[in-house]
Amino acid sequence: xxxxxxxxxxxxxxxxxxxxxxxxxxxxxxxxxxxxxxxxxxxxxxxxxxxxxxxxxxxxxxxxxxxxxxxxxxxxxxxxxxxxxxxxxxxxxxxxxxxxxxxxxxxxxxxxxxxxxxxxxxxxxxxxxxxxxxxxxxxxxxxxxxxxxxxxxxxxxxxxxxxxxxxxxxxxxxxxxxxxxxxxxxxxxxxxxxxxxxxxxxxxxxxxxxxxxxxxxxxxxxxxxxxxxxxxxxxxxxxxxxxxxxxxxxxxxxxxxxxxxxxxxxxxxxxxxxxxxxxxxxxxxxxxxxxxxxxxxxxxxxxxxxxxxxxxxxxxxxxxxxxxxxxxxxxxxxxxxxxxxxxxxxxxxxxxxxxxxxxxxxxxxxxxxxxxxxxxxxxxxxxxxxxxxxxxxxxxxxxxxxxxxxxxxxxxxxxxxxxxxxxxxxxxxxxxxxxxxxxxxxxxxxxxxxxxxxxxxxxxxxxxxxxxxxxxxxxxxxxxxxxxxxxxxxxxxxxxxxxxxxxxxxxxxxxxxxxxxxxxxxxxxxxxxxxxxxxxxxxxxxxxxxxxxxxxxxxxxxxxxxxxxxxx
Amino acid sequence: xxxxxxxxxxxxxxxxxxxxxxxxxxxxxxxxxxxxxxxxxxxxxxxxxxxxxxxxxxxxx
Numbered sequence: 148x149x150x151x152x153x154x155x156x157x158x159x160x161x162x163x164x165x166x167x168x169x170x171x172x173x174x175x176x177x178x179x180x181x182x183x184x185x186x187x188x189x190x191x192x193x194x195x196x197x198x199x200x201x202x203x204x205x206x207x208x209x210x211x212x213x214x215x216x217x218x219x220x221x222x223x224x225x226x227x228x229x230x231x232x233x234x235x236x237x238x239x240x241x242x243x244x245x246x247x248x249x250x251x252x253x254x255x256x257x258x259x260x261x262x263x264x265x266x267x268x269x270x271x272x273x274x275x276x277x278x279x280x281x282x283x284x285x286x287x288x289x290x291x292x293x294x295x296x297x298x299x300x301x302x303x304x305x306x307x308x309x310x311x312x313x314x315x316x317x318x319x320x321x322x323x324x325x326x327x328x329x330x331x332x333x334x335x336x337x338x339x340x341x342x343x344x345x346x347x348x349x350x351x352x353x354x355x356x357x358x359x360x361x362x363x364x365x366x367x368x369x370x371x372x373x374x375x376x377x378x379x380x381x382x383x384x385x386x387x388x389x390x391x392x393x394x395x396x397x398x399x400x401x402x403x404x405x406x407x408x409x410x411x412x413x414x415x416x417x418x419x420x421x422x423x424x425x426x427x428x429x430x431x432x433x434x435x436x437x438x439x440x441x442x443x444x445x446x447x448x449x450x451x452x453x454x455x456x457x458x459x460x461x462x463x464x465x466x467x468x469x470x471x472x473x474x475x476x477x478x479x480x481x482x483x484x485x486x487x488x489x490x491x492x493x494x495x496x497x498x499x500x501x502x503x504x505x506x507x508x509x510x511x512x513x514x515x516x517x518x519x520x521x522x523x524x525x526x527x528x529x530x531x532x533x534x535x536x537x538x539x540x541x542x543x544x545x546x547x548x549x550x551x552x553x554x555x556x557x558x559x560x561x562x563x564x565x566x567x568x569x570x571x572x573x574x575x576x577x578x579x580x581x582x583x584x585x586x587x588x589x590x591x592x593x594x595x596x597x598x599x600x601x602x603x604x605x606x607x608x609x610x611x612x613x614x615x616x617x618x619x620x621x622x623x624x625x626x627x628x629x630x631x632x633x634x635x636x637x638x639x640x641x642x643x644x645x646x647x648x649x650x651x652x653x654x655x656x657x658x659x660x661x662x663x664x665x666x667x668x669x670x671x672x673x674x675x676x677x678x679x680x681x682x683x684x685x686x687x688x689x690x691x692x693x694x695x696x697x698x699x700x701x702x703x704x705x706x707x708x709x710x711x712x713x714x715x
Numbered sequence: 716x717x718x719x720x721x722x723x724x725x726x727x728x729x730x731x732x733x734x735x736x737x738x739x740x741x742x743x744x745x746x747x748x749x750x751x752x753x754x755x756x757x758x759x760x761x762x763x764x765x766x767x768x769x770x771x772x773x774x775x776x
Binding site for chain 1: 718719720721722723724725726727728729732741742743744745746747748749750751752753754755756757758760761763764765769770
């Protein structure tokens with residue numbers, strides 16, 4: 148049954164398989180993506196497996212075993228898949244089964260048999276068992292046998308890792324229709340909503356996970372996405388926030404019980420401390436205070452303590468600043484300015500933290516929308532974005548022949564020339580220095596492309612000039628006049644509950660276009676009063692262009708063309 | 716793709732303007748990038764590319 152299914156018999160789901168958590172999603176009859184809750188009611192299923200006298204536990208039940216049965220519990224194994232032992236970082240597995248070298252791959256020594264004998268289980272076998280469990284949960288929920296999936300992977304997943312994941316999935320009875328990048332899945336989850344509008348925009352997807360954070364800068368043009376830059380950080384993530392809380396509670400514990408011993412120095416106490424700290428962290432994303440309470444934390448002493456969000460934000464300010472820095476670095480790496488970014492999508496479990504969203508919102512200009520639960524009422528749950536995107540893609544390609552999917556994802560199809568500069572039209576004046584450039588096609592748009600604009604004409608109509616140019620984006624910096632402050636204030640007295648310390652010297656940064664190259668000129672004569680001009684530009688795959696301008700509802704029209712570069 | 720609305724007026728044609736003879740200006744050379752093979756619009760792009768169709772040919776089908 149793990150043989151390739153014929154397209155008609157496929158039941159495909161979306162899987163987001165992470166180091167810390169996994170999710171499964173499907174699309175309902177109306178084309179809406181829904182994340183499936185497993186038997187325990189979890190939508191974020193911990194990617195953890197644990198064995199007690201031969202019985203297998205997964206998800207939340209396995210996570211609870213991290214305290215009592217750490218040596219037979221396998222966690223944080225996703226990134227080990229398809230890797231050589233020398234290139235992995237075993238740090239996150241410190242409190243569970245340790246990864247070991249086994250032939251050319253990574254394995255764990257665990258007692259997974261009834262008679263408690265130790266066996267060596269490779270990471271791909273662990274992955275297969277985990278995926279099989281996910282598949283079964285989805286099959287039970289849907290009442291149909293799930294046999295195919297689209298799985299999300301990080302942008303820096305190597306081909307060897309993808310191959311290993313594909314094989315592990317096949318062993319679990321899942322045909323992998325396609326691997327898609329996690330940040331792109333997040334964009335798709337937003338763009339596939341019925342109320343979403345297609346627009347040309349630059350999007351930053353900040354995927355803040357448990358043990359790693361990934362940022363991608365994506366150019367979205369007419370519903371097609373190109374990754375401009377990515378940044379990865381294995382030192383900032385939810386685990387760092389847990390650590391800050393663990394340190395805080397451990398110190399409070401020591402203050403209260405002088406002879407209690409440091410709970411961080413004992414494996415069992417530290418596992419309890421970590422589980423409860425993570426729970427407190429999640430509670431602080433919803434409420435403004437949370438209780439930490441562990442029975443018999445260390446040396447038989449119970450410990451209860453409360454913390455409010457303000458204190459938490461103060462002690463973890465360093466980690467929050469690191470997130471903002473990571474995002475700004477990625478934007479810089481894409482050779483863009485924060486002003487070029489119209490949306491920041493926060494994904495991953497750590498993105499629930501309100502403070503991270505508000506720090507990002509203040510680091511970017513007001514024109515940038517931060518899509519997170521605390522900053523946008525229309526935001527989707529950040530933990531569900533990847534799985535939803537995968538489910539949407541799965542529903543799109545479910546009916547395709549396997550060969551069709553392979554051909555569509557081949558570099559012959561995906562590698563495409565992207566425009567280096569924006570193409571637009573000059574408005575108001577025919578002089579490049581005084582005219583205003585309005586773009587029709589943004590830079591980094593893949594060709595072929597076709598765009599249409601409706602442009603106003605002078606009030607009295609008559610003869611107009613259509614001047615098509617290439618433009619480059621420039622950031623205009625102006626220092627405001629010292630006295631302009633007093634009057635201009637009235638407009639923006641929004642409820643200032645944040646620490647907005649606008650100093651008088653702050654310069655004004657603006658995004659404008661500079662005309663670089665005139666491509667074509669055309670005239671439209673005898674336009675009627677108040678007429679509008681429709682201009683359509685077509686850029687072919689070889690960069691040759693045609694344009695067509697006409698009066699809306701009128702008879703005046705002109706068309707022209709210019710050649711591809713290097714063919715003059 | 717929705718139509719872009721531009722509120723600023725086009726410049727008035729000056730009296731001595733004459734249609735340019737052949738323009739030699741071309742677009743700046745493009746950079747090759749990877750499009751992410753995801754979403755309905757990509758699938759439409761892939762379909763056009765594989766069957767070597769243009770936009771208008773694709774619209775007609």
